[in-house]
Amino acid sequence: MEQLSYQTLKALGSKDYLLESAPEKVLQFGEGNFLRAFVDYFIDVANETSGFHGKVVAVQPIPAPALKEKFEAQNGLYTLYLRGIQDGRQMEKRRVVSCISRCISAVEEFQAVLACAHNPELKYIVSNTTEAGIVYRESDRMDDPATASFPGKLTLLLLERYRCLPDIGFVLFPCELIEENGKNLLACVRKYITLWELSGDFAAWVEEKNEFCSTLVDRIVPGYPKDADALNNANGYEDGLLVCGEPFGFWAIEGPGRLNDELPFAKAGLPVLVTEDCTGYKQRKVRILNGAHTSTVCAGLLCGLQTVGEMMADPLLRAFLEREVATEIIPTLDLPHSELDDFAASVIERFQNPFIRHELITITLNSTSKWRARVLPSVTEYVKRIGALPKLLTFSFAAYADFFRRGTFDCKDDREVLAFFAAHRTDSAEMLMAALCAQEQFWGQNLADIPDFLPTVTDAIQTIQNKGMRAALEAILS
Template sequence: MSDHKRLVHFGIGAFHRGHQAYYLQKLNEQLPDEDRWYYTGINLRAETSELPSMLKRQNGAYYFKRIAPNGDAEYIQINSIDSIEDASSDVSVIRRVFSCPNVKALTITVTEGGYYLNDNDELNSEHPEIQHDIEVIRQQSGQPATLYGYLAIALLARQKLASGSGSLTVATCDNLRNNGNRLDNAFKQFVSQAGNDILLKWTCDNVTFPCSMVDRITPVPPANLVEDVRQATGVSDACPIMGEDFEQWVIQDSFANEFPPLEKVGVTFTQNVHAYEEAKIRILNGAHFLLSYVGALRGYVTYDQNVRDPELNEWLRRYHQNEVIPTIYDRPFDMEDYRSTILSRFGNAYIADSIERIAMDSISKFPQFVLPTVRLNLERGYMPEAATKLIAHWFAFLSLLVEKRFRFNYRDPYLYVAEKWMVQEDPVTAFTKDPDIWQGLNKRFPLYSETLAKEIRLTLESYQERYP
């Protein structure tokens, strides 16, 4: 590990390597060596430990194939991650890394489910893994299982540094609305429940949790990417990645310590992250989410196939133009231009983003990506017909999957929620009345629940012949 100023990242996936590490690479290319910043990437999960091993053998370097919608590609070598660690079986890695005063900030990509939030937006302290980590911190012994346990151990190490040098920015880069504030709140609940009042006070005084909005499609690298990179560059890279040529990072200007001057390479520092994230999560993520289940049921494999289906393209247009854009009231940019850009990105056949990747973790995503659009339309007296049709397909997807009438490699730690609906006498009603999913909307607008239930039954009937 070099003596440069340093960021640490939890979760060494393709998105981090194609986004935060990519931006840092661009910045370093503009800076003299002594002013450069580097990443230490830390793996937290045993099931993903193969990647850090491969990256470590390459000293953290890899190629990023950046592809435009017309197929033009550039191969960018990323060297901004110069240290790779695996804490999934050895928590002492966390203590060692965060004991270095050169570390100024932590960025995080653990996906929505990794925050263990309940329907009240509080820490789900009843979850067995959270309970396990509370004991790890309370006893100061053991291997954490969640972000909260690892983060608490990191901050315990920071406490021991000389006054002022331990301050840390903790920036979540996941698709959660108000993500920094939510992590801040949940983490402090975690520390409080672990009974560490000293750490709680120190965190309040020395750690900031800025909100951020991130955007770039980085699909799971295809099997032929290694050979593709070798032919294009002459380099044998065991772990290249690929992604679209669009990138965006908006982060709240709220830093506890030094932070790299990423505004020089297009990152937006602002106090109004909410306006950017609302547009992105509802226009991009909401549409990504909803169309993926229709595409899956129609046998499509990649997302661009959805966009080229005239019927689905029309559903998407109606969802965007009639239901999403009219209910976005704080607009940091032109919404129709943004929608056009997203359509172009969705249709990028050279990315071939898998529906399997997009469809995962739907039960924790729905309240984030789609429910606000439904709520805002109902509040303005408008029936969101496109959203209703698409939600009905999501339910049909889960129903057919649970009943084993439809085969799909679906991953979701909350699938048991859908399984509970399906064993009820009336699964559709169980879904439309689920308080965690609808967060009170079903009680405020009972007519909508009836409308959705009718649409779900029609949708299920339409798939009877295909999935008997």
């Protein structure tokens, strides 16, 4: 079977949309599955439907010669499948993505990266260098860019642009999964300017001519599909860059409104929102999507379930999840109710995706910090607005406590958390919950200070221990 390329597609008489030649407009640090199933997909659709007419230069932050060879052999082409549940129906969408022009190594070909700064049409920089990628290292040297961090390399790229095209700055869209990713990236660049004693004029240019936009990304991308051989056979070509993602996608960009005209994603009907403030959308994702996971996973495991799909097929667990989202989480958020309802409905569909096997035990990783970040804000906001405890979210704390107390699962959390539960494994329910609620280093506060929280979670864990998780869920839902 021939490898995917423009020539192969032409020989097959392909009817796929293809953009073989166009100006390079985007520099992308990261060539992995997520960006190719998310940002590059959006750019490709915008090329086809709304006249963006731009190519992406993919930059490898870490050398991966075999992967780079695939980009070269396939002319940057790859096949994307979006699979899942949408509007109540199972769907699969196939697309050959043709927006990537080439792939270069930031380590082995840094001069080629710097050369991109000389292109006046290249105005946008996207990155996904993992959560650990946006980092400042005092040991980085200006004369050794190969070993510098991503922000260090970016500082040198900005310096090159300043020297050759000072009237044209960049708009940067970091997609790393950290809070305020744009602001954090800019903060690192500022530190490198100081470390390397670069000029005040350059420092001012970075601030005035460039825009570091914080972004929120949302799409599950499992990556290379298990049924790749069958898909390649159906396509009639071999694709070493094949990637799968879920149908749902959402990209919120904190930036100026003019970006809607420059980057015609909205015109193309894509789920990309340019806004002055992403806070509401971050809260929506963290509290509904992530919060629903965190608040049900321990109960699901204690009911003998193994995956999110199994949990959604279980009437009791699904009822718990849907009710807590609708009646206890959504009332704590400030976006329009219709938007929140639509997002909640999409979350239910995403959790039912038959193409993604999401193990519940993997979701329990660092459950303590996750409950604090994803569930506790809904609890405290609900108490503030409604004047009562949200009983299902409160119950989830008891389920979490019983799950970790048992010590029968492969629990992975901070050492202090595991040590706490090991020390209190034989405590009575009253003693365990009193001690757990008082762990301010876990929760940032004493949870017993929330009215009725301690007696409520104590009663809940006693019910779980005496009657079992299913009976406890039935009781809380009755």
